[in-house]
Amino acid sequence: MTAPVRIALLGCGAEYSGVMPEIYEAARQVEAEVFYPDVTLADVRSAGKGFGLDVHSADLKLMIARAEALVAGRAEADAVFIATCFRCAEAAIVRNELRRYIHEQSRLPVVSYSFTERTTSGTLLTRMEALVTIARRRALLARERQEGLTMGLDSGSATTKAVIMKDNEVIGTGWRPTTQVQQSADEVIALALEESGIRRSEIEAVGVTGYGRFLLGNAIGADLIQEELTVNSKGAVYLADRQHGFATVIDIGGMDNKAITVQDGIPGVFTMGGICAGASGRFLEMTAKRLGIDITELGPLAMKGMGKNVPMNSYCIVFGTQSLVNALAAGNTPEDVAAAACHSVAEQVYEQQLQEVDIREPVIMVGGTSLISGLVYAMGELLQTEIVVPRYSQYIGAVGSALLASGFVRKE
Amino acid sequence: MAKVFIYPGTSLILSDLVSRFGHRPLGSALAVRERVQTPGLDSPPLQITPEDPKKGLRYAAVEVPSGVRGRMSLYGPQIEEADAGIIVRDADLAFGCMGCARTNELVRFLLRRREIPLLELDYPHSDEEGIRFVAAIKEFLSGLPGGVPA
Numbered sequence: 001m002t003a004p005v006r007i008a009l010l011g012c013g014a015e016y017s018g019v020m021p022e023i024y025e026a027a028r029q030v031e032a033e034v035f036y037p038d039v040t041l042a043d044v045r046s047a048g049k050g051f052g053l054d055v056h057s058a059d060l061k062l063m064i065a066r067a068e069a070l071v072a073g074r075a076e077a078d079a080v081f082i083a084t085c086f087r088c089a090e091a092a093i094v095r096n097e098l099r100r101y102i103h104e105q106s107r108l109p110v111v112s113y114s115f116t117e118r119t120t121s122g123t124l125l126t127r128m129e130a131l132v133t134i135a136r137r138r139a140l141l142a143r144e145r146q147e148g149l150t151m152g153l154d155s156g157s158a159t160t161k162a163v164i165m166k167d168n169e170v171i172g173t174g175w176r177p178t179t180q181v182q183q184s185a186d187e188v189i190a191l192a193l194e195e196s197g198i199r200r201s202e203i204e205a206v207g208v209t210g211y212g213r214f215l216l217g218n219a220i221g222a223d224l225i226q227e228e229l230t231v232n233s234k235g236a237v238y239l240a241d242r243q244h245g246f247a248t249v250i251d252i253g254g255m256d257n258k259a260i261t262v263q264d265g266i267p268g269v270f271t272m273g274g275i276c277a278g279a280s281g282r283f284l285e286m287t288a289k290r291l292g293i294d295i296t297e298l299g300p301l302a303m304k305g306m307g308k309n310v311p312m313n314s315y316c317i318v319f320g321t322q323s324l325v326n327a328l329a330a331g332n333t334p335e336d337v338a339a340a341a342c343h344s345v346a347e348q349v350y351e352q353q354l355q356e357v358d359i360r361e362p363v364i365m366v367g368g369t370s371l372i373s374g375l376v377y378a379m380g381e382l383l384q385t386e387i388v389v390p391r392y393s394q395y396i397g398a399v400g401s402a403l404l405a406s407g408f409v410r411k412e
Numbered sequence: 413m414a415k416v417f418i419y420p421g422t423s424l425i426l427s428d429l430v431s432r433f434g435h436r437p438l439g440s441a442l443a444v445r446e447r448v449q450t451p452g453l454d455s456p457p458l459q460i461t462p463e464d465p466k467k468g469l470r471y472a473a474v475e476v477p478s479g480v481r482g483r484m485s486l487y488g489p490q491i492e493e494a495d496a497g498i499i500v501r502d503a504d505l506a507f508g509c510m511g512c513a514r515t516n517e518l519v520r521f522l523l524r525r526r527e528i529p530l531l532e533l534d535y536p537h538s539d540e541e542g543i544r545f546v547a548a549i550k551e552f553l554s555g556l557p558g559g560v561p562a
Contacts, residue, residue, distance in 0.1 A: 013479020013512065016486075018462040021455050041506055056513035058505055085477030090513065117465040117478040 005032040005132045008077035008108075010066050010098060012059040013085040019119045023083065026124035030132045037066040037075035053097055060084075060094045067098045071105040078135040081128070082112035096356060103261075103269050103358070109134035111270060112356065127272060130229040134267060140407050141234060141266050144243050148204045148409035151192065153220075154228070154397030155181055155212030158254025158281060159368055162188035163398035164196040164203070165406075170392055170399065172196025181212035182219060205408040207231070207401030211255075223408035228397050233260040233267045235400025236364045239390035246360035250379065250387075251367040251396065252349055254281045259353045261360055271356040279348030281369040283314045287341040290324055291334050295372070298338050302374025305335030307343035314344040342374035343381075350382045364388045366396035413558040417494035419519060421487060423508025426498060429546070433553035434560040438494055440510070443486035460485070472518060483515040491522045496529040496556050498549060503535040529556060 007027055014020055027034045039062070047065035048054055055061055063082070069075040080102055084091035095112045102110045111127045113119075134141070146165045154161040156178060162185070164172035174191030178184045193200060207224035208217040209231040217225035228251075236249040243265045251258040257280060260270040288295040310327045314320030323344075327337050363385055365376055370393040380387045392399055414435045418426040421439035430437035447459035455461050460482050468481025471488040487510075491497075499520055500507065510516055523530060531552040536545040553559050 013477060013482070015458050016460055016480075016482030016511075017465055017478035018455060018460045018482060019478075020457065024456075044505060057511060058509040058513075059511035061505075062511075085479040087475060088477040088479070088514070091477070115478070117462040117482070 002031070005030075005078045005135045006076070007032050007034050007079045007081050007128070007131060008037045008066065008070055008075065009034045009081050009083065010037075010063045011083040012057065012063055012091050012094070013088070014083050014115065017085065017115060017117045017119075019115050019117065022119055022121040023081070023124060025121035026128045029121065029125055030129045032079075032128060032132050034081065035077075037069050037077065039065040039069050039075070043069060051097075051101065053094065055090055055094060057090055060091060063094060063098060067102055070108065071102060077108060079131040080108050080110040081131065082110065084112075084114055086114040086116045088114075099269060099356075100358065109268070126227045126229060129227040130267065130270065133226065133230045138266065140404060141230060143234075143404060143407055144238070144265070145406075146403045147406045149198065149202055150205045150207065150402045150405040150409065151189070151203045152398035152401030152403070152405060153185055153189070153206065153208045153210075153216060153222070154395070154401065155185060155208065155210035155216050156254060156397065157211050157256075160184035160188050160210075160212070161395045161398040162192040163392070163395045163402050164192045164198065165399070165402040166196075170395075172198070173392070173395055173398075175394070178212070181215050185212070185216050185220075204410070205405040207405030209397045209401045222405075224401065224405045226401065226404065229258060229260060229270050229272060230267055231400035231404065232258060232366060232396050233262045233270070233400075234265055234404060235396040236366045236390070236393075237262055237265050238403055239366075239392055239396070239399060240362065240364045240388050241390075242362055242364065242388075248357065248359050248361070248363045250349065250354070250363060250365050252281055252345065252365075252369040252375070253367055254285075256280065257349050257353055259349070259357045261357045269357045271353045273353065279314065279345060279352055281345075281367075283317055283320055283345055284341060284369065284372060284375065286317070286321065287324060287338065290328070291338060293334075299342070299371065299373035299375065301335055302338035302342045302372070303377060305333060305337070305339035307336065307339035307378065309336045310340035312337075312340040312344045314341070314348055320344060339374055339378075342372065343378040346375060346378035346382055349379070354383070359383060361385055362388045364390065366390070366393045368394045370394065414495040414556040415493055416553070416556070417490055417497040417523060419497065419499045419516075419523065420503050420508030421510050421519070423500070423503070425507060426500065426549075429549050430498070430553060432560070433550060434558055435496075435553060435556060438490040440486065443490060471522065477514070479512055480515050480518065483510065483512060484518065487515075487519055488522070491519065491526065494523070494526070494528060496552075497523045497526075497531070498552065499523060499530065499532040501532065501534050507535060
């Protein structure tokens, strides 16, 4: 039996918020165990002196002491989970700085999360799974070439994608809106098989990612069932041919967003979330619908407009929709409204998530929304950099799965 | 015998002093003990469930972090129940600690607002200050109804 991955918990307020069982449950589901690194009272008293951050809350001093113990090797762990209360400013500063400190001073994968009493193990599962993958499967993530004949499936919240790869080339793709998980997968598999001209029985290994990964992966007997944080970052640097050195991967999805700092193809710091659908692809879908155009037309339309002409704030999708309706009622052009919507989504992702990772160039945008040129442009403007959108970026999860699945191809 | 809320709530020394002088200390030990000894829950280590931060809404609004509200679900009812209180300012961590600076501010405020007999004193840093510290607490507790005479 494999020893569980040991995840050090650096937390403030979790015990008093009633979310500890959820944290333990998420860890249990990925065969990990959560523990508190041992420190002495002297460590807590001196916490922050070397680190340089004075805090008033004793539990935050304890967090700093534990982080210092991990970095100094006085406490051993495979990964680090930093959790503090949502809406606590003091904790937010400590959370961000500790995540950066651990990332820079150690090789421990680290993820942070701000919880409320409503946080569930389901919310935490993907993050825990990514931590475990990085800690346990570094060899798998080191793969740089796809080999054999493999299929990758991405069962996302908005769309389902399939990719078939052979000898490091994509030879077939399939894409459908997600309705029923299994049915949508069957459809995209059929499309990809048809395009590639091969039979299902010829596929040597299958990898599955996305929200429906467990249902789908178990149903089709996948060789690899993997969360989308590691799969997408791996797929992004593979497709963008940036497998060595640093990169930042941004995936604005249909339900949530991911921002991942990658080093040599392995995620270092990542965030996943989105306070509201106003900061996701859903808002752009809604904008396209309101403008009476197909989502594929939104990007080019936005590129013709001036977003600055229209006030729009999609922090919340309800307020964002109000802005949208008001902007159109005020006689603004569809081009300007489309540009403003793209800018607003990019701004929300920038403010809510990109502050939590260290942006390293190149910045690679992936996922279906990376095909919306207006959104890519807006993100580039905010980050003051040229965004890389690789070919097949909309199939990123499927490509990453097919790439990683080739580690399961049996060589003759 | 008076019910005396102690701050910091986890201070065993304060708790012991209050008991020695004939009163009932209200603090973390009592509040947490009630939870961990209640059968039927499985929410280690403190048996606080997501329902507790909701109970804390009585003392702090929903925009206040859940950790503060969860703590207030322990301390809030005790502050309401208290006949008197003792606040030790800037205590050493080893003396007692409630973890969260925002909770500390709220607890001290709610105690002051109750207008019950309240002793506020600084944490001692020398033997002489320590003697004066204990003497002041003894005098305060002896003066409460049912207290052991000084």
